Amino acid sequence: MNNLVWFRNNLRVDDNIALSEACKSSGKTIGIYCFDPRCFAKTTYEFKKTEKFRAKFLLETISELKENLLQKNISLLIYFDKPENVLEKVIDEHDISIVFTQKEWTNEETDVNKNIKNQISTVTFKEYYDQFLFHPEDIPFENLKDLPQVFTVFRKECEKKVAIRKTNSISSKSKENNIDNKTSIPHLTDLGFEEFDVDQNTTFPFKGGENQALKRIENYFFETQNLSKYKQTRNGLIGSNYSSKLSAWLANGSVSAKTIYWKVKQYEEQVEANEDTYWLIFELIWRDYFKYVSMKFGNKIFQIDGILNNKYDWKFNKKAFDQWISGNTNEPFVNANMIELAKTGFMSNRGRQNVASFWAKEQQQDWRIAAAYFESILIDYDVHSNYGNWIYNAGVGNDPRDRKFNIKRQAEMYDGKGEYQKIWLK
Structure with a gap:
């Protein structure tokens, strides 16, 4: 019996709980990612749910994910189809007993989960919260209804009482873990877009992918030491270095909030700790807070x-x-x-x-x-x-x-x- 890692907005190899847990289980570990056509369709407002910029960034991200997994002898199956149309077939074909994935709570993602679980009763689903700096099991509130209405209260309580968990990594699997994989990454044109050149004035000239995220951290933190003046420059408007620009990689899970946190801590030990270095952590806490708000209030945020x-x-x-x-x-x-x-x-x-x-x-x-x-x-x-x-x-x-x-x-x-x-x- 084998394990399937269903990648969603956790498109990385390092510090990925679902992947790490799957690799600990016996049997083969196989990855899957679905480019869901619903994400590229028009909304009721007559524009596409995902436009060309994020689509391009996502394609680059999946390309790096596939490569990084292959280096660990893990195959990534890639489909341009709804997960509901694909998972059951893959589970049957590859003798899957457990599906490992990131836990979601917003309605579009949970609807997909319900559809799949209604279809497939032969496997176990193991879902992990993996988007946070402060893990949901660690925050100092009895339950979500106690979540403070004001960010500052949330931040101070968490900073006082929560230890940030360590990151995790995986070892390479044996070559026998590889499977015959005939799937391929779609092109931008397959997703309904024309190829385009990045505007020369963009303040975000970066490509998608885990390696690119880590490269950006290395450059912004250690090579240029821009982190030491982050709070002073973060309200800038021109150029790529007025802020960390890590938000896009964080958004699709190419890098985890914990990875960034521990890199800041490393920087503070090796270079300097000041209000600016703390302020990047402060922004990560804001990001956490909005996740908890959406978890507490559900569809009210829409x-x-x-x-x-x-x-x-x-x-x-x-x-x-x-x-x-x-x-x-x-x-x-x-x-x-x-x-x-x-x-x-x-x-x-x-x-x-x-x-x-x-x-x-x-x-x-x-x-x-x-x-x-x-x-x-x-x-x-x-x-x-x-x-x-x-x-x-x-x-x-x-x-x-x-x-x-x-x-x-x-x-x-x-x-x-x-x-x-x-x-x-x-």
Whole structure:
């Protein structure tokens, strides 16, 4: 009897609990990844659920995953099909007794799980929480309903009481573990996109994959020591080094939050520890918090009144939406950020907060369509962070101050000479 590792948003070999546990079990270990056509179809808002930028990054990621697994003598079966159409056949063909995978809780992922488990009763499913810095079993709250409504309370409690778990790795399997694998990675054109060149002005010129993530950590931390000034530069807008840019690899699980945490700790021991090095960990804790918020509130994070049930008079104007996404509003700073996003699939954190505040607070337009647009186009889309940030910015989430940005003032503070706007407002 053999083991199947079903890869989802955990597209790495190092510090992957499902893979590590599968490799400890007797029998062969085989990997599988499905490019689910539903992820590339049009949504009710008439744009694709996954646009070309993230699709390209994902293809690069799977290519590295396949290669890295092969080096451990583990085969990765790859399909452009729904998991519901593939898993049962693979389980039968390869005499699988246990399916190891990452535990999910948002509805689209759990619906797929239910469909598969209803189909297949012959195997055991073992699912592991593997997306967190603070593991769900370790956080100092009796149950999820006790999760603090304010991030600072969550952060302080966890920092005081939770030890970050160590990372894990796997040894190579014997050559007998390899199977005859005739599957192949689809091309961008198979997913419905034309090949494209990356915009020369992008602040995210990186490729997908675990090796690329580790290379970026090595460069940003140890080679350039940019980590030592992270807090001072993280609100930048131009160039690839104003922030760590690790979000895209974190989003599809090419690297784990724990790996980054322990690399920061290594840096603090070998180079220096300061407020800037801590601030990267601070951002990882925010990421955790949004995951716990989505776990606590479920589908409320996708609903117009959010987790607070705040009632606003939300509108939706198609013309206003088209102007927002094409960078044709009355705010040049918003326009520059939205054009950067459309051309590169990436935007700074400072930009995201401003364009969200403009859409939700100034225009008072339905934040959900804007969140769905971000889901489509962002290279670093993560369901929990994306919707957590949108409900926060729309005043229906975890912002105790319900702030609204003064966009002209923000432009003066962060782009005083207009250099960023000059790049994109040609």
